[in-house]
Amino acid sequence: MIELRLDKFLKVTRLIKRRTMAKEVADQGRITINGNKAKASSIVSVGDELVIKFGQKLVTLEVNALKEAVKKDEAEMLYKVIKEEKVN
Template identity: 80%
Template sequence: MRLDKFLKVSRLIKRRTLAKEVADQGRITINGNQAKASSIVAAGDELVIKFGQKLVTIQVTDLRETVKKDEAQNLYKVIKEERNE
């Protein structure tokens, strides 16, 4: 699954266009490698996302094309969350 689509489906980022912008700005890495919006995400991958002053590390646990809002958090597991100065 494409990175931008995963971020939207998992509701980590609300809109796919915003997910694309964040990825194209170089604020996301997949398993330590710089990611683009078109990068492929697989179950077990580790994503590091920079949200402003926050650095969030998540592990992809499941991939689905569509998911209900209350089940979206089951697609990933937050490993750590830290403030980025």
């Protein structure tokens, strides 16, 4: 079974373009996995619920699949957005 680090998952899915940016976002405490604060090195598994804070937006998503690399048009198949909400 494949396991991916959080920073690699965010890059592969193109939720965050660069792995270094994904690491920064995680290190700032803006990402949780199943309700727990996540680090860039946290392991992501299928079925996990991620909550990511992008500026004024909170995005909740579920991990559907894990792959080391995907084509751009297949990246969105790896996760499902459950909700997006604005935060102040």
